[in-house]
Amino acid sequence: MHEFLLYSQIPVARHEQVLHILAGVCAAQPTSMCQQHLIYQQLKVADAASKKGASAKQQSAQTQRPSYHKLLRDISSGDGEQSAWTFRAEDVPLPGMQAVISRPVEERVLDHAELEKFREGGSRYKYTNQFITPMERFVHNNVVIRVSRVLSVPEGTGALEPLDAPTPVLADCRPVDPSGSYLFEACVRVEDGTNSKLTEQAMSELQALKNQLEGAVDLRVPDRLSLDTRVKGA
Amino acid sequence: MALPPEQIRALDQLRQRLSQLSQSLASARADLERSDPVPSWPTLQRDAELLVHNLNRYHETMNEHRAFLTAAHAYPLPTFPGPSQEHVLAQLMRKKLEPKAEDWIAASTKPKTRDAAQLNGLQNGDTSRDVRLDREEYRDLWKWAGATSSGIANGMMINDAFEDNYTLAEREAGVENVVTGLKRNLDDDSDDEDEDGEGDEKMQEAMPSKPAEPGVDASRPPIALETLLRFTSTGTLPPQR
Numbered sequence: 001m002h003e004f005l006l007y008s009q010i011p012v013a014r015h016e017q018v019l020h021i022l023a024g025v026c027a028a029q030p031t032s033m034c035q036q037h038l039i040y041q042q043l044k045v046a047d048a049a050s051k052k053g054a055s056a057k058q059q060s061a062q063t064q065r066p067s068y069h070k071l072l073r074d075i076s077s078g079d080g081e082q083s084a085w086t087f088r089a090e091d092v093p094l095p096g097m098q099a100v101i102s103r104p105v106e107e108r109v110l111d112h113a114e115l116e117k118f119r120e121g122g123s124r125y126k127y128t129n130q131f132i133t134p135m136e137r138f139v140h141n142n143v144v145i146r147v148s149r150v151l152s153v154p155e156g157t158g159a160l161e162p163l164d165a166p167t168p169v170l171a172d173c174r175p176v177d178p179s180g181s182y183l184f185e186a187c188v189r190v191e192d193g194t195n196s197k198l199t200e201q202a203m204s205e206l207q208a209l210k211n212q213l214e215g216a217v218d219l220r221v222p223d224r225l226s227l228d229t230r231v232k233g234a
Numbered sequence: 235m236a237l238p239p240e241q242i243r244a245l246d247q248l249r250q251r252l253s254q255l256s257q258s259l260a261s262a263r264a265d266l267e268r269s270d271p272v273p274s275w276p277t278l279q280r281d282a283e284l285l286v287h288n289l290n291r292y293h294e295t296m297n298e299h300r301a302f303l304t305a306a307h308a309y310p311l312p313t314f315p316g317p318s319q320e321h322v323l324a325q326l327m328r329k330k331l332e333p334k335a336e337d338w339i340a341a342s343t344k345p346k347t348r349d350a351a352q353l354n355g356l357q358n359g360d361t362s363r364d365v366r367l368d369r370e371e372y373r374d375l376w377k378w379a380g381a382t383s384s385g386i387a388n389g390m391m392i393n394d395a396f397e398d399n400y401t402l403a404e405r406e407a408g409v410e411n412v413v414t415g416l417k418r419n420l421d422d423d424s425d426d427e428d429e430d431g432e433g434d435e436k437m438q439e440a441m442p443s444k445p446a447e448p449g450v451d452a453s454r455p456p457i458a459l460e461t462l463l464r465f466t467s468t469g470t471l472p473p474q475r
Contacts (some may be wrong), residue, residue, distance in 0.1 A: 009459050012452045068468045089466065129469030150466060176465050176472065177457045180450030183466075208415035226460035227469050 002193025003090075004202045005101040006210060006219040008184035010147060015182050021216050022138045022145060024201050025209075030136035030147075034170070036163050037133065038085075038119055039229055040125040043160035066231045068128065071110070071118060074165050075132070085163070088220045093224045100206050101221055104193055120161050127162055128215040132173055133183075142202065143209050145186045184217055186210075243300040251292040258284050343398075 010018050023029050045066055067089065074083040082174030089111045114214040117124045151173035157165065186209055188202040210219040237245075261283040265273050273281075308326045310316065316323055331339070334378065395402055404412045461472045 007459055007463070009462075011456060012450060037466070047297055058394075129471070131466065131469075148409055150462060152471065177462055178451055179454040179456040181456035183459075183462060220459075222463055223460045224379060226463040227467050228464075231468075 001105050001108060002190045002199065003101075003103055003105045004188045004190070004199070004206055005103075006206055007101070007222050008217050010182040010184050010217065012180040012182070015147070016158045016210075018147065018182075018217055019136055021213070022136075022147070025212060026140040028138065028140045030138050032076065032135070033074060033137055034132065034144070035072050035136045036075045036130065037120075037165060038071040038130045039128045040069050041073065041128045042069060043124055043126055051152060068229045068231060069125070071163070076134075085115060087114070090227070090229050092228050092230060095224065097221075097224075099119070099221065101224065101227060102193075102199075102203075103227065105189075115163065130157065130162060130168075131176065132168060132170065134170070139183050141205050142188050142207060143205055144187045144189070145209075146187070147182050148185070149180070151183050152176050184219070186219060200210055241299075241302050244295075244302055246293075248294050248299070248303075251288070251295050255285070255288040255292050362365050 007200050019030060043066065043109075070088045070090075071085045072088055087106070087108055091104040091107040093101045116122065120127070130153055132151045132153060133146075134149040134151070135146045136224060138145040138147075151170070152175075154172045154174075157168050164201040188206055190198045190202050192198060213219060258281070262285060265277070310323060310327070314323065330336070363467065390396060390402075398405070400409055400412060441444060456474055464470055
């Protein structure tokens with residue numbers, strides 16, 4: 001899978017307004033969600049055999065450095081049952097893309113056996129950190145827009161096995177950005193990143209949204225390397 | 235002396251229309267005069283419709299041959315039996331309308347003078363009569379009406395009648411009896427004065443600012459987007475925390 005992204009930041013004071021604008025643009029009210037993300041550091045690079053298809057090739061083509069991978073799940077249902085953990089590996093965004101962030105992404109729901117690799121004592125992964133993102137999600141054509149706030153969990157939350165630990169209480173979480181600003185993420189996902197017809201359409205839709213929101217939300221391309229998921233100094 | 239055939243046809247057509255019209259008028263009149271009791275509404279209506287229809291057709295025919303008819307002049311031939319048909323001849327040769335018809339037209343089109351209007355219309359209470367005002371009277375009327383109505387409106391403005399939650403009539407009848415469907419008290423005349431003073435406070439009470447979220451200080455500058463993304467990518471918290 002391939003993702004095309006544009007980002008922006010919304011100050012607290014403008015959050016409501018931007019939601020209203022987006023509701024107008026998308027002709028629909030947002031879906032409120034809340035996701036919990038666990039960040040794991042790869043201890044050793046997986047052998048190509050265990051990886052699947054295209055992403056494996058891309059990964060092996062790159063330098064064989066360990067990366068950060070994520071497990072995420074939806075916790076918006078509150079204290080009811082939690083959804084299954086989804087594995088998510090984001091590649092370093094492709095260089096040379098001026099208009100959008102473009103990166104291959106692997107995402108799949110994990111079963112119990114695979115989940116074991118992430119537990120403490122595993123040789124593959126080491127738990128690094130986690131964050132929680134309450135968000136409003138809009139869909140406009142093929143663009144998924146997420147207006148979220150990144151919350152860091154209280155210190156020591158990950159001390160226990162984070163996979164089994166109860167969901168951190170939202171009230172105890174603090175925004176990573178002390179000003180409380182919101183992260184605006186516009187994303188188009190394409191199954192086949194090599195299909196130029198699809199990728200062109202994805203980019204043009206993103207660009208159209210950027211033009212439409214001009215003046216209300218200034219979408220931009222962040223520094224590519226800020227989305228670098230490779231482990232430094234490994 | 236022969237007229238072109240289409241002109242003869244035009245005259246013939248006109249004659250036909252007129253005879254139809256006169257027939258229907260005559261029959262309607264006869265109906266009204268003779269039948270006892272008076273014919274029912276539908277019958278009258280039908281007669282009237284027929285009349286209007288015939289009038290219309292006559293009108294159409296007149297319009298159709300307007301050019302010819304306005305240019306046409308009647309003049310008697312030597313063979314016309316003048317002495318025996320003098321009446322018909324006089325009617326045909328007449329250029330003006332009959333005095334009776336002229337009076338009738340004048341009465342129904344000319345604007346009435348004030349005296350006549352008062353005598354005929356107002357005093358008799360006969361509203362079907364045409365009570366028209368001449369230009370000067372209209373000017374006077376509007377002069378008076380404009381000033382008077384704006385005076386009334388000004389008075390209402392000064393009394394804040396437009397701002398009021400109730401109409402003047404409701405005020406006079408007593409506000410307690412007005413059914414507004416609302417439970418809260420609209421009538422806050424009593425605290426009009428202090429409202430001005432406390433206005434700002436009240437506003438703040440009515441619209442409380444969002445409760446401060448823990449850990450949020452909106453006055454601080456936001457951290458760079460890149461820093462935030464770096465955290466979501468690698469879990470590395472920004473150094474300034």
